[in-house]
Amino acid sequence: MTSGLQPLLDENDALRLLQRGAVELEGRLVDASNTTLRAFLTLDGVTARCVYKPVRGERPLWDFPDGTLAGREVSAYLVSRATGWGIVPPTVLRDGPLGPGACQLWIDEPDDADPLVGFVPADELPTGWFRIAAAQGEDGRPYTLAHADDPRLARMVVFDAVINNADRKGGHLLMGPHERVYGVDHGVSFHVEDKLRTVLWGWSEQQLPDEAVEVLERLAEALDGTLGEELAVHLTAAEVHQVGSRIRRLHATREFPPPPQEWPAMPWPPI
Structure with missing residues (x-):
């Protein structure tokens, strides 16, 4: 499968793809402390990348209940959407190859982006x-x-x-x-x-x-x-x-x- 640039999706289309798209794992982001996988999502001829964080790959933390990080990722998106600022990429909780987890639209950064x-x-x-x-x-x-x-x-x-x-x-x-x-x-x-x-x-x-x-x-x-x-x-x-x-x-x-x-x-x- 070729990568190319992410298709420009509106928010509703992105959510539909995240919720219903077929998942094909591409690889693991090795610098992440929890299991974080990059994957392709395909639905109705549209393909885009996502970040998939399965609950089973969450590292236990002393101050957060086990198995809750994916839900917190989705909650952050919900608050972002309510602000109208679009700070968090579209994110859903769904089943995947490694079980339930957070699935978030991948953001392609331009090569010439100035750091902030x-x-x-x-x-x-x-x-x-x-x-x-x-x-x-x-x-x-x-x-x-x-x-x-x-x-x-x-x-x-x-x-x-x-x-x-x-x-x-x-x-x-x-x-x-x-x-x-x-x-x-x-x-x-x-x-x-x-x-x-x-x-x-x-x-x-x-x-x-x-x-x-x-x-x-x-x-x-x-x-x-x-x-x-x-x-x-x-x-x-x-x-x-x-x-x-x-x-x-x-x-x-x-x-x-x-x-x-x-x-x-x-x-x-x-x-």
């Missing part, structure tokens, strides 16, 4: 970038972990605060077609305890843009209706309740969250 997060020489910080943390190269040269002052990343910060994302690495940000920035790998989200860890701290305690405030209001309303019902399929009642609490807290402060003092503020490795 990374380590840069300390004296060469790009204009408009935020310094996040100091680092040192193997040669002893000073570097800075930094990210762009980009509204697409600012949206990601608000989204991550809502879902309580404990693992927003730079490598979990993908540039898709039409310069859309996607977030992936949300298996360790939605914990009832505050666990926000991210490399995107540049806006800490700055005022939220009006757009974000409006989205939070829309999320609060949706959580009392369809969104809450959808999340209840994958999360506990306490976890869904805490989503609402985080939305209300963000709306009340109208500020980007500050780094925590009680737990590490950034995931490791950060990229």
Whole structure:
């Protein structure tokens, strides 16, 4: 089977393909901590790649119940869809060659995509970038972990605060077609305890843009209706309740969250 570029699918067509397409495994993404497989999906003559994460391949974690990461991946997509920002690629829970798991549309990154997060020489910080943390190269040269002052990343910060994302690495940000920035790998989200860890701290305690405030209001309303019902399929009642609490807290402060003092503020490795 030839790979080629991903077909441009609208969201409904992508969901239909993810839910009903025949799965042909292509290979494993070896850098992932849990079993993460790339596969082809084919339905009605349309073929696209996906990421398939079977529940049986999830590594046990001390702070998350076993077998729940796939459902959290789907929950992140549901919240993303409710924001209207399209942050998370279409994602479903379905049966596959290795049993039930999360199935997410693969995002092809353009070869010439400019990075928005990374380590840069300390004296060469790009204009408009935020310094996040100091680092040192193997040669002893000073570097800075930094990210762009980009509204697409600012949206990601608000989204991550809502879902309580404990693992927003730079490598979990993908540039898709039409310069859309996607977030992936949300298996360790939605914990009832505050666990926000991210490399995107540049806006800490700055005022939220009006757009974000409006989205939070829309999320609060949706959580009392369809969104809450959808999340209840994958999360506990306490976890869904805490989503609402985080939305209300963000709306009340109208500020980007500050780094925590009680737990590490950034995931490791950060990229």
